[in-house]
Amino acid sequence: MAGASGASWLAAMGLVEPAARFDVFLGMFGPLAAVVTTWVLAERVYRERPGRLTSLMIAGFVGKLVFFAAYVAIVLGVFSHHPVPFVVSFTSYFIALYLMEAIFLRRLFADGPHPSR
Numbered sequence: 781m782a783g784a785s786g787a788s789w790l791a792a793m794g795l796v797e798p799a800a801r802f803d804v805f806l807g808m809f810g811p812l813a814a815v816v817t818t819w820v821l822a823e824r825v826y827r828e829r830p831g832r833l834t835s836l837m838i839a840g841f842v843g844k845l846v847f848f849a850a851y852v853a854i855v856l857g858v859f860s861h862h863p864v865p866f867v868v869s870f871t872s873y874f875i876a877l878y879l880m881e882a883i884f885l886r887r888l889f890a891d892g893p894h895p896s897r
Contacts, residue, residue, distance in 0.1 A: 781812065781815060781816055781819070781877060781880055781881070782812060782816060784880070785808055785812045785873065785877065788808075789804065789805060789808050792804055792869070796865055799861070799862065800861075800862040800865040802859075803859075803860050803861065803862040803863070803865045803866040803869065804865050804866070804869040805869075806855050806859060806860065806866055806869075806870075807865070807866045807867070807868070807869025807870035807871075807872070807873060808869055808870075808873045810847075810848065810851045810852075810855070810870065811870065811873040811874040811877045811878075812873065812877060814844050814847060814848070815877040815878060815880070815881050818837075818840050818844070818881065819881055819884060821836060821840070822836060822837065822840075822885065822888075823888060826888060826889075826893055827893055830893040852870070
């Protein structure tokens with residue numbers, strides 16, 4: 781996920797004006813941080829204690845609601861000088877990364893819980 785995000789961000793740098801590049805990066809960074817954190821925790825919990833995954837995902841959902849509300853407010857209020865590139869980037873990465881996480885979770889569930897090696 782991180783590699784695909786980084787590569788797509790580098791590719792997007794050729795499409796946006798130099799002044800908006802940091803805003804595009806911020807649009808990628810928040811969703812990437814949330815999805816990677818969720819994925820690492822979910823995989824670990826599912827491998828070790830599959831019955832706890834649902835409660836982890838519910839807690840993660842609530843935590844992400846708070847995180848994303850604060851993240852977007854802070855970025856738009858403090859860091860972003862170009863809100864449109866940020867919003868487009870944030871929305872695109874949010875959708876793409878959560879789709880990737882869903883595919884990874886489906887694959888994880890198909891493999892079944894196995895203790896970590």
